[in-house]
Every structure is written in structure tokens, then in C-alpha cells.
Amino acid sequence: MVEPIRTEPRARQDIGQHLDRSQVIDALKHGNIYEVLKSLPANITLEDIKQYLRDQWNEYTSGLVQAEPLYAQDAEYPAPTPQMFPPHEAEVRMSTEEGGLFVDAISSVGTKAMMTKEAEAGNGSGRQGQESGPMSPEELAATAEGTLAEWEAFSERAVWSILENQMVVAVQKQTDEAIREADRLIAMAKQGLINPEFVLIALAKVNSAKNGAIFAGLSKKAFMLNEAGNRVAEELSRTRGTDFGQMTMAQSRTKDLNFQSQLTMMSMQQSTSNISSTVEQVHGMIGEINRTRREIIGKFEVR
Amino acid sequence: MEPETTPAKRPQIHDPTPARRKRLIDLFNAFLEDKISLAELKGISRVDMIRLAESGHVKFKHGRFDEAETIFKGLMILDHRNPYFHAMMAALHQKRGRPVEAILEYSHALKLNKHDVTSLVNRGEIYLRHNNFRKAAEDFRSAILLDEVGSNLWANRARSLVIALKRTLEADPKLNLR
Numbered sequence: 001m002v003e004p005i006r007t008e009p010r011a012r013q014d015i016g017q018h019l020d021r022s023q024v025i026d027a028l029k030h031g032n033i034y035e036v037l038k039s040l041p042a043n044i045t046l047e048d049i050k051q052y053l054r055d056q057w058n059e060y061t062s063g064l065v066q067a068e069p070l071y072a073q074d075a076e077y078p079a080p081t082p083q084m085f086p087p088h089e090a091e092v093r094m095s096t097e098e099g100g101l102f103v104d105a106i107s108s109v110g111t112k113a114m115m116t117k118e119a120e121a122g123n124g125s126g127r128q129g130q131e132s133g134p135m136s137p138e139e140l141a142a143t144a145e146g147t148l149a150e151w152e153a154f155s156e157r158a159v160w161s162i163l164e165n166q167m168v169v170a171v172q173k174q175t176d177e178a179i180r181e182a183d184r185l186i187a188m189a190k191q192g193l194i195n196p197e198f199v200l201i202a203l204a205k206v207n208s209a210k211n212g213a214i215f216a217g218l219s220k221k222a223f224m225l226n227e228a229g230n231r232v233a234e235e236l237s238r239t240r241g242t243d244f245g246q247m248t249m250a251q252s253r254t255k256d257l258n259f260q261s262q263l264t265m266m267s268m269q270q271s272t273s274n275i276s277s278t279v280e281q282v283h284g285m286i287g288e289i290n291r292t293r294r295e296i297i298g299k300f301e302v303r
Numbered sequence: 304m305e306p307e308t309t310p311a312k313r314p315q316i317h318d319p320t321p322a323r324r325k326r327l328i329d330l331f332n333a334f335l336e337d338k339i340s341l342a343e344l345k346g347i348s349r350v351d352m353i354r355l356a357e358s359g360h361v362k363f364k365h366g367r368f369d370e371a372e373t374i375f376k377g378l379m380i381l382d383h384r385n386p387y388f389h390a391m392m393a394a395l396h397q398k399r400g401r402p403v404e405a406i407l408e409y410s411h412a413l414k415l416n417k418h419d420v421t422s423l424v425n426r427g428e429i430y431l432r433h434n435n436f437r438k439a440a441e442d443f444r445s446a447i448l449l450d451e452v453g454s455n456l457w458a459n460r461a462r463s464l465v466i467a468l469k470r471t472l473e474a475d476p477k478l479n480l481r
Contacts, residue, residue, distance in 0.1 A: 070456070070459055071456050071460040071462075071463055072424070072456040072459075072460045073460075074428065075394050075397040075398045075428075076394070076421075076425075076457075077360070077394040077421055077425070079360045079364075080353060080356040080357055080360055080387055084387045085349050085385065085387075086349075086385075087349060088348065088349050089339065092330055092333070092343050092344060093344065093345075093346040094344050094345070094346070098323065098326075098327060101323070101327065
């Protein structure tokens, strides 16, 4: 006799595991949860629904994989890409010989490795030879003199440039300070704290400061021109008047220096006349203000 | 019998390679003006430079900082105009706890490439760690503005750091925003 197979009674099925309550699940997914709770079947409670939602959350959070990082870590830097490297120019590459020549040129300034050719018109023949080694004392002296002359010319140009820049900076600095002071006094005059004569004096000070800085710069320039003239005279005295070329150069240089000195003197005179005319104008204006004030007071007293 | 050289007739010196000398002078001037690099002068190919940089980056990523530093120091000498090398040196300095050197190198990299988001964020983070909130905020702002889409990892890091900075300042208003 075959006994029937008795299975264990099935336990109450959970919503989340067997999906038996598919209608409730669909209602949860698509409907209003309050409506679902109102019309719950008898064998499903609120706790069942909460457990179902917890299971769903765990499934989602464990099932999702973040393939790419959201943000970088501390002190990281990306790997290099070919776009970060600009293409190289092929024609600038130095050959081995050129590299050696370059190094030789930098490392030994006094060495020469050149071909020499003697140019003699008499015998009609030339002699070619190769010289190598340090320069002769005469060549070294000539090179040194040439270098010294170049340095002197450069320093002279640089000194003028520096002088001009210094003058511009000084003028700017002086006028800025004076303008700040004038602005302060104008503000005080507008408030009635001081008389307007002080404003006129402050504006005159601005003008004087600017012209004064220009005068100082021009006087330095005049001094440098004088020094240059002295140098020309010294060079001429060294040759003792025997070198005609040197004398011609000295003459033209002296003419140039004299012309520049005259221009500088004229500019200095202009600066001083600017200052004096400004002071006179301000003096006149203050006098006019005082006269007008006395007239007003006088008329007021007559009444 | 060869005629003697009189003092009045000095031997004339002729340079047999004037064109070559001119070329070398032009190359040297171009190098001084940052128009060409030492790698180009020496003939080192671009591919070799990329491979060296990749190997340096791998060493950096795996913590072999000494070797990476040697590689990138050499690369900086070969091509001082490439901002990537400076930025990698800065990252190495940052990893090794040298903030001043890191900021200098990041600044140099940014001078060469203004749109380098990574350098902006890393430099901002150094400022942040040293309580220089204003400069940190400026760098983070610049980095975020360069990535409006939100796809750059470093810009996203800047966004999270800005949020953290904002919360810190809100929590403690006495913090000096310098």
C-alpha cells in the first residue's frame, strides 16, 4: 500500500518572497499607499508591507554597482594622453657635429679652429694654413678693447634710460602725494572747515611738486651731459691731438652734447617759470578773494 | 722662400661654416625664448617622452615616488614648457608633504595651461588644508566653472570640498576667511 506523501503545511507566504499577493504589489507600485492600506486583504498586515519595502531596498542597494568613481582622491593626477604633448619640430634637431660645435663654442671662448688665408697682392700667391690655440697678446688686447667699447656704449644708453624712468617715477610719486593732499583740503573746504585760499595753495603745491620733480630730473640729466663732455675731453687729451679721426669724432660728439645741454637748460627754465607763474597766479587769486571779502564786509557794515 | 707677413697686412680670418653658425645661434635664441625644447634639440621623439611620462605616472600611482620624481625631473629638463610635467611634480610634492613646492609647481603649470582643472583643485585643497579659505574658494570656483557638465572627477571633488567648506564656515562663523 502506498501511503500518500504528506508534505508539511505551507507557512504563511511572505509578500516579498513568493509574489502571491501580486495585486497588492501592483497596487503598491502604481497606486496610492493610503488607498492600499485602506483596502488590505485579511491575511496581509502593515508589517508585511514594511518588510516587503525593506527587502526591496536591500535588493536595490546591494545589486547596484558603481563602475566609475564619482570624484577624485587626494593629490591625484590623471595619466598622460598624447594630446598633452605637442608635436616636435624635426628641423630644429642638431646633428652630432653641430652639437659638438655648439659645445666647443660655449666651452672655449679663446680657442679658434678656423682656416686662415694670407692676402698678399705682391707675390700673387696665397698661403693657407691652419692655426689653433689661444689668441696672441695683440689680438687679445684688441678683443678686450672692442668688448670694453661695447660695454661703455651699452652702459651709456642704459644710464639715460634709467634716468628717464627715474624721473617719470619721481614725478608720478610727487604729484600723487600732492593730489591726495589737495583732495583732502577740497573736501574740508566743501564742508566749510577751512577757507578756500588753502585749496588754491594746495593746487599750487601740486603744480610745484610736479615741476620740481621734472627740474630735479633735468638737473641730473644736465650733470650726466657734463660728465660725458668731460670724458670726451679726457679721451682727446690722451691722444694729444695727433689722431685726426679721434679729433673729428670728439668734435661731433661735443656738438651733440652741447645741443642736448641747451635743450635741457631750456626745459629747466620752463619748469622754474611754470612754478613762478603758478605762485603768482595763486597770490593774485588770494588777493582778489580777500579784496572781495572786504568789500562784502564793508557794504554789510554800511547797511 | 715664403714672404714674411708684415704687421700692416694681418691675415684675414674666414669662417668656413657661417651658415651653420647662424643656424646654431638661431636655435639657441629660440631655446632661450622658449620656442623649442631641449628634447627637440637633442632629437628625443615625442613618443619616447609619452612613454617616459606614462611610466612615471604608473610609478606615482603605485607609491614609488622616488623613481617617479627622478623621471619627471628629467622630463622637466627636456621640456620645461609642458604643463603636465610640472603638475605631476606638484602632485609628487603634495604626496610627500611639501606644500610650498607643490603650490609653486601647480602655479607654474597653471601659468602654462589656464584650463587645468586638476591643478586648480589640488592647489585649492592645499590652501584649504592650510586654512587659506579665500584662495581655496577662488581655485575651486575656477575649477567648477571649467566643468559645467559635472563629468570631471576633480571638479566633482571641488564641489564636495566646497560643500564641506561651506558647512565648516556655517558651523564656526568666527573662522577668518583670509
